[in-house]
Amino acid sequence: MSSNYFVEITENKLNIQEALNYASANAHGAVASFIGTIRDKNLGRDVVAVSYDSSTPLATNVLSEICREVQEQTTGPLRIYISHFKGRLLVGEASIVIAVSSPHRNESFVACRLLLEEIKKRCPIWKKEHYSDGNSEWVKGHALCQH
Amino acid sequence: MNAQITITIKLFGALRQFSEDHAVIISVPVNSHLNTLKKALVNSLLGSPTSTSNTALFESSVFANDSEILTLETILSKNQTLTLLPPVCGG
Numbered sequence: 262m263s264s265n266y267f268v269e270i271t272e273n274k275l276n277i278q279e280a281l282n283y284a285s286a287n288a289h290g291a292v293a294s295f296i297g298t299i300r301d302k303n304l305g306r307d308v309v310a311v312s313y314d315s316s317t318p319l320a321t322n323v324l325s326e327i328c329r330e331v332q333e334q335t336t337g338p339l340r341i342y343i344s345h346f347k348g349r350l351l352v353g354e355a356s357i358v359i360a361v362s363s364p365h366r367n368e369s370f371v372a373c374r375l376l377l378e379e380i381k382k383r384c385p386i387w388k389k390e391h392y393s394d395g396n397s398e399w400v401k402g403h404a405l406c407q408h
Numbered sequence: 409m410n411a412q413i414t415i416t417i418k419l420f421g422a423l424r425q426f427s428e429d430h431a432v433i434i435s436v437p438v439n440s441h442l443n444t445l446k447k448a449l450v451n452s453l454l455g456s457p458t459s460t461s462n463t464a465l466f467e468s469s470v471f472a473n474d475s476e477i478l479t480l481e482t483i484l485s486k487n488q489t490l491t492l493l494p495p496v497c498g499g
Contacts, residue, residue: 297499385491
C-alpha cells in the first residue's frame with residue numbers, strides 16, 4: 262500500500278513547489294502549508310544565522326510517527342509533506358516546509374498546525390543561533406519524554 | 409566479576425560541546441540499566457564538582473537508538489551505539 266505522507270531531513274534547500282505538488286490530489290479541495298523561516302531577532306538579540314542539528318534516523322522515524330498520529334486524529338484522508346533542513350541557514354531562509362491536503366479546508370488547517378506543534382515538542386532537532394556580535398548559543402528546547 | 413560491555417554514545421545539539429568527536433565510549437557491566445550508563449557518562453564528562461547548568465542539561469537529556477527513545481530501566485546486554493538527546497527545538 263502506498264503511503265500518503267513524505268518526510269525528510271535534508272541538507273538541500275527546501276523546495277516549496279515540491280511540497281505543494283506532493284500534497285495535491287484530485288480528490289482534495291484544500292492544501293494548507295507552513296514555511297518556517299529564520300528571523301533576525303530572538304529575545305532581543307540580533308540573529309544572523311541558525312544552524313540545525315539532528316539525529317536524522319530517529320528524527321525521520323518521529324516525523325513518520327507524527328504523520329500517522331495526525332492522520333488517526335483526523336476525519337477523512339490527508340496527504341502530508343514535511344521537509345526539515347539540517348545545516349546552516351541565513352535570515353529569511355526556510356528551515357521547515359509542511360504541506361497537507363484534505364478534501365475540505367478545516368482538516369488541512371488543523372492538521373498543519375498540529376504537525377508543526379508536535380515536531381517542535383518531539384522531533385530530535387536542535388538549533389544554534391549565531392548573533393551579530395559573533396557569539397552563538399544553542400536554543401533551549403523541550404525535554405523529550407522518557408516513558 | 410561482571411563482564412564489561414562498551415557503549416558508544418553519540419552527542420547532539422548542546423551536548424556536542426562535551427566531546428570533540430561528538431561521541432563518548434563508556435564501559436559498564438553487562439546487564440546494567442541505562443540509568444547506570446547515564447551516571448557513568450556524567451562522571452566521565454563532567455567529573456566533580458559539576459556546574460548546575462551542565463548537570464541540568466544531562467538530567468533533561470534522554471537516550472535513544474535509531475528507532476525510539478529508551479527508558480532508564482532499559483537493560484544493556486551487548487556492545488552498542490546509542491544517542492543522547494538534549495531538549496529539542498525543531499521548526
